Amino acid sequence: MKKEELIFDENYDGAVTISHLSKYYGENNEVKALDNVTLQLFKGQFVVILGASGSGKSTLLNLLGGMDTVTEGSINIAGVDITKLSEKTKTKYRREVVGFVFQFYNLMPNLTALENVELSELPGGMKSEEALKLVGLENRKNNFPSELSGGEQQRVSIARAIVKNPTMLLCDEPTGALDSKTGKKIIKLLQDININKDKIIIVVTHNSNLAKVADRVIKISDGKIFFDEIQENPLSIEEIDI
Amino acid sequence: MNRVFKKLTIRTFFSNFKQFLSVILIVFMASMLLSGFITNYYMFDNAITTYFNKTNLADLWFYVEGVDENDEQFFSNLGVEYEKRLYIETKAGIPSGLASNNAKIYIYDEGKISNPYIETGQWWGCVIDKNVYSNNNLQLGIDEIQFTVSYEYLGQNFEFDLSFVITGTMSLDECADSFSSWPILISKEAFLTKVNTAICEMLGIDYQEFIQELPYNQILVKTEDLEATVSAVQEYYQTSSQNELYYSFDRTSIESVVLLNSEIDQSRKMIYVFPIIFLFVSILIILTTINQLVLQERQRIGTLKSIGIPDKKIMRHYSKFGALLCAIGSVLGVIFGIAIIPSIMFIKYNLVYSIPDDYVVLTIPYLYILLVIFGITLLGYLVSVCACHSILHKKPVDLLRFNVSSSRIKGTGRLKKLPFTLKMAIRNIRIKPIRTIMATIGIAGCMALLLCGFGIGDTLDYSISYDFGRNFHYDITTTYTDDMFEYNLYQLPGMTYYEKYEKMYVSVSANNSVKNTNLFKIEEQSLMTDIYVLSGETVISKSIADEMEISRGDKITITLGSKMIELEVTKIVTTSVMNGIFICDDYGFDESYKTLGMWIECSDVTDEKIDFINSINGTNTGYSMSQYIDNINTKISSINIMTNTLKIFAIALAIVVLLNLILLILKERVREIATLKVLGRNQKSIMLTLLFEILIMSICGSIIGMILGYPLLVLVLSINKVEVLNYLYKINFISYILSILIVGLTILVVTLLSYNKVKKINMIESLKSVE
Structure with missing residues (x-):
């Protein structure tokens, strides 16, 4: 049997195609966390997915990140349906293709900031020190998470996510645990990271103000997309309150 | 509030059940050993005391040339209870084919002192040891015992073969250790009838005219004042008796009595060695588990404190887990200990000694058993109080903060160049000192117990081969x-x-x-x-x-x-x-x-x-x-039983300690493992982190265990001294290798068992929230 490998199409245009994606829970699939979602995401987009608690936005993010199995549908990236990948290849996918930023940072408490970033460093790619410099924490690289503020921890988390130069940056409520000022800095940082428009940045949030800075806004309710709009002139982060 | 706390207790108990199971298991083992050995000691002591009392075991044995009327008068005047009997050492066999064996033949007159316990059949005739009877598949009333006796009559020496149909089986306390010789009891009438008939046939005398009394050569005495009685008897035989006194023995010179008494002593000492080791490990496991529980719940504790719940109330809530687990473990342990350990020990006792079944009665020392349960439960409570103590003294605001102290991981800069897996393992060890100590001591205990188990075998082999291979060369x-x-x-x-x-x-x-x-x-x-x-x-x-x-x-x-x-x-x-x-x-x-x-x-x-x-x-x-x-x-077969028991319990200890350790690591690090999975770290590298951590503690524990193995061997054997052997302590190199292999294999098996647990960690669920 041929060993399954994650090989993307050479002519990949950076798009992610989600087709009829569903995720049901319960013995009889009675809970529909995500119900027949179809959409396409493009390289360079800063996407904000809005929705109330339990709407299905985090489920979508988890499925995109290869952290969960789908009930139906597909997620196609560069000719590869990641829903069909084995666990081992999904692990490789998470390691090389997507970067995660969590609400509660999820840093390794017993590793320094630099070492936390080094966890995601890929051979021949960006250096961890460089990633930390990008997030402005080059001076705190030897500090442990317990010695950093919440905002600093989230910046380490972002550095950890971008050091691998991911195709998609998946952010689950990245400002949820932060004050307004720090939250703005984090969003600004995410925007700056995508200055070359070479990634898809997806931010899941229930904060509707954040949608004003996005290139594209998707709204979800009861597992279905009921709003999907490209914003031609998004506001800058300084112009909004979060 | 109490109702809420009760609910909280039940929910916490079930949500941590797997972790708590290891505490229950180790307490179960400790209390099983403790209660089992206590019960065994009381049962065995009671059985042997009853045995000696009911058979009216003599206090003194006098070996004499003969017993005449003056001698009897002397003993009668001495005011002691006495009995005369004929004792013959010869060879006995079964004519139907059983090879002859050394036999101790006792010809009794009345059977007042040191009388046998008749198991089956009847006293009149020829009664043999019950173990000899059953081991050789003999039949009452059918099989005969045959032996040769030398007999002196009118200055003439007669030697003739006698055979007696077996009429009963017995247990004789002064010959309860039927290793090398058969105790045979023959009633005076039966013996005299056969002997006199044989002599009459040889001499051509009419049996009716022939009167021959038994040539008694032993006088058994019951007395409380041993020294005075021996002195008086010696003086009498030196000055007044026509017969000579060859030698006198007290109970300390009768091998069977000495062995039984030393067995009682050993059964008592058993209470102190292994149960104490397991209790010590139990304390460490309770300490670690409860400490881990309160650390895991520190934010909840912070919340409880911040809403005004008194420290005592919170402490009682968490401490009662220790008490509850110990109570469950000790009650189960006591039940199994009483049911299993004395039964196993009595299989061995019955193999080695003839002890009347009627005297082996389940004697439960209720007071001590209740003390075991109460003591272990109290110990669990107190250890839990110690485990909660430090965290409960923190301010609510500190408890509600992020949970990792950086003080212990500071200064680990030198580890920078190490691979992640090793670096994380070392730092995790430094962060959790109590858990590290528990695991290290647990592994050390396992290694020391294994070495002790193997060392007992090595010591016995070495001691025996030292004399019968080195000191003496005969065939x-x-x-x-x-x-x-x-x-x-x-x-x-x-x-x-x-x-x-x-x-x-x-x-x-x-x-x-x-x-x-x-x-x-x-x-x-x-x-x-x-x-x-x-x-x-x-x-x-x-x-x-x-x-x-x-x-x-x-x-x-x-x-x-x-x-x-x-x-x-x-x-x-x-x-x-x-x-x-x-x-x-x-x-x-x-x-x-x-x-x-x-x-x-x-x-x-x-x-x-x-x-x-x-x-x-x-x-x-x-x-x-x-x-x-x-x-x-x-x-020395009892020691071999101990050796095997030690090895089994050592492995059980290692499994419980390592499982507890793995569960603790997985529980406290589920979020970290989930994050590593999300970051694309493969299962192998995650497992390596766990394995390195366990290996580092195991290596340290094994080294300590190897150092402690020899002293433990000396301690265990010094309180289990036997009369027949002087121990020359030794642990062979191969025993060290075997112990390392067993510990290594146990670590591997337990780590592999955790592989699936790591695999099953759900990234989404584990990373949902801080809680």
Whole structure:
């Protein structure tokens, strides 16, 4: 049997195609966390997915990140349906293709900031020190998470996510645990990271103000997309309150 | 509020059940051993005390030339309870084919003192030991016991074969250790009828006219004042009696009684060794588990404190888990301990000793058992209080903050160049010192117990082989009574050489201490032993020298009967089984005290050759070296049981400790593992982090265990001393290798078991929230 490998199409245009994606829970699939979602995401987009608690936005993010199995549908990236990948290849996918930023940072408490970033460093790619410099924490690289503020921890988390130069940056409520000022800095940082428009940045949030800075806004309710709009002139982060 | 706390207790209990299970298991093992050994001690002590009381075991045994009316009058006037009997040492067999064996034949008159416990059949006739009966599939009323006796009548010596149909089976306390000889009891009437008929036939006398009384040679006495009675009897025989007193014994000289008493002593000492080790490990596991629980719940504790719940209330809530787990574990342990351990121990006791089944009654020492349950539960509570103490003294605001202290991971800069897996493992160890100590001590305990288990076997083998491979080189040993034996021995095929020796049971005094031991008179510059003795020299075993604080050049006094000599110790030698004093000069001890023996060098020792020696007139019992070693191994079989028990419990301990450790690691690090999975770290690298952490602790624990193994071996064996063997402590290199392999294998198995747990960690669920 041929060993399954994650090989993307050479002519990949950076798009992610989600087709009829569903995720049901319960013995009889009675809970529909995500119900027949179809959409396409493009390289360079800063996407904000809005929705109330339990709407299905985090489920979508988890499925995109290869952290969960789908009930139906597909997620196609560069000719590869990641829903069909084995666990081992999904692990490789998470390691090389997507970067995660969590609400509660999820840093390794017993590793320094630099070492936390080094966890995601890929051979021949960006250096961890460089990633930390990008997030402005080059001076705190030897500090442990317990010695950093919440905002600093989230910046380490972002550095950890971008050091691998991911195709998609998946952010689950990245400002949820932060004050307004720090939250703005984090969003600004995410925007700056995508200055070359070479990634898809997806931010899941229930904060509707954040949608004003996005290139594209998707709204979800009861597992279905009921709003999907490209914003031609998004506001800058300084112009909004979060 | 109490209702809410009750609900919280139940929910916490079930959500942490797997973790708590390891506490229950280790407490279960500790209390099982503790209650089991306590019950076993009480049952065994009770059985043996009842045995001695019901059979009215004698306090003194007097071996005499004969018993006449004056002697009986003397004992009657002495105001002690006494009984006379005839004792014969000979060989007995079953005509239907069973090979002859050494037999101790007791011919009883009334059976008032040291009377047997009749298991089946009837007292009148011929009664044999119940183990001999069942081991040889004999049948009452059908099979016969046959033996040869020498009998003196009117100055003429008669020798004839007698056979008696087996009429019953018995347990005889003074011969309860039926290793090498069969105890046979024959009633006076049955014996006299057979003997007198045989003599009458030989002499052609009419049986009706023939009156022959038994030639009694033993007087058994029940007395409370042993010393006064012995002195009075000795004085009487020296001054007034027509008969001679050969020697007197008290209970400390009857091997069976000594072995049974030392077995009681061992069963008591068993209570202190292993249960204590397991209790100690239990304390560590409770401490770690409860400490882990409160650390895990520190934010909840912070919340409870911040809403005004008193510290005492919170402490009681968490401490009761320790008490609850200990109560469950100890109640289960006590039930299984009482049901299992005495049963196992009594299988062994019944293999080695003849103990009446009726006297083996389940004796539960309720007070002690309740104390075990209460004590362990209280211990669990107190240990839990200690585990909660530090965290409950923190301010609510501190408890609600992020949970990792960076103080212990600071200064680990030197680890920078190490791989992640190793770096994380080392830092995790530093962050959790209590857990690290628990795991290290647990592994150390397991390694030490394993080494101790293997070491006991090594020590026994080494001790026995030291004497019967190094100190002594003979192929066959036998004791004999007839000078013709030496002449007949020349017919033994393959015999190349032999040496005679004499053995006497003497009293040695030196440095204000007195000890009874064997005195061996061997040939000068004997070729059969490396214990080289020259004329004028006195060699003493190291164990006796150590016990009596005797050094080279010291004077010792040896007393036997009325003879007393003073000798200077010229050499001290290491011996294990053949302990005693070795001389080669004749100091004129009375012949009647001597046991004559022969060491024989013979090619190709076979059972036929041993049977040949045993068939020679005048021999007592001949053994090949291997039979002799087997005999000793049987006598110390209780220690072998201990060895296997130790190994099993050591592995059980390792499994419980490691499982507890793995569960703790997985529980506290589920979020980290989930994050590593999200970051694309593969299962192998995550498992390596866990494995490194466990390996580091295991290596440290194993090294400590290897250091502690030898002292533990010495401790365990020193409180389990046996009369037949002086331990020469040793742990072979291969035992170290085997112990390391077993610990390593256990670590591997437990780690592999955790592989699936890591695989099943759900990234989404684990990373949902801080809680």
